[in-house]
Amino acid sequence: MIVRRTLTAAALIAMMIVGTAHAGDMKNSVSHGEQIFNTQCIFCHGQGLGHPAWQMLALKKGKAKAYIVGRTDLTPLYIKHVVRNGLIEMPPFRVSQISNPDLDALAQYITHPDGAQSAK
Numbered sequence: 001m002i003v004r005r006t007l008t009a010a011a012l013i014a015m016m017i018v019g020t021a022h023a024g025d026m027k028n029s030v031s032h033g034e035q036i037f038n039t040q041c042i043f044c045h046g047q048g049l050g051h052p053a054w055q056m057l058a059l060k061k062g063k064a065k066a067y068i069v070g071r072t073d074l075t076p077l078y079i080k081h082v083v084r085n086g087l088i089e090m091p092p093f094r095v096s097q098i099s100n101p102d103l104d105a106l107a108q109y110i111t112h113p114d115g116a117q118s119a120k
């Protein structure tokens, strides 16, 4: 019954992997949000000259607020609103571009890049 034993072992390993993934949910959602930021937002919202959103926000709100990641005055709700509706020169993003769960992870990352839990 080697086959049966191998299957049992495989099932156990699979369960362990699923369990680990679940325990790491909070951290995963932050690194997932970071991934979305780095693919969808960074070319405008990266730090420094050459990033149009950074430059515009530096001009309007000052350099301390130019980089949106880690700002304490932005709420997840506001960020999600801006992403879905756009803001002046910033284009809106549809659900087909950034899904609702992805947008949650993104807003979580921007408000708490350190991985701390945020109130929605």
Ligand code: HEC
Pocket: 037, 040, 041, 042, 043, 044, 045, 052, 053, 056, 057, 060, 061, 065, 068, 074, 078, 079, 082, 083, 087, 088, 089, 090, 091, 093, 098, 106
């Ligand atoms: C094509 C460039 C561009 C892209 C891509 C872009 N933005 Fe923006 N974003 C801007 C600009 C420009 C502004 C400043 C708008 C203004 O006030 O003039 C802005 C403003 C914002 C603000 C408002 C900041 C404040 O102080 O009120 C948030 C939040 C924001 N962007 C989030 C995002 C997120 C999240 C993404 C990725 C999904 C993203 N943006 C992608 C250009 C961009």
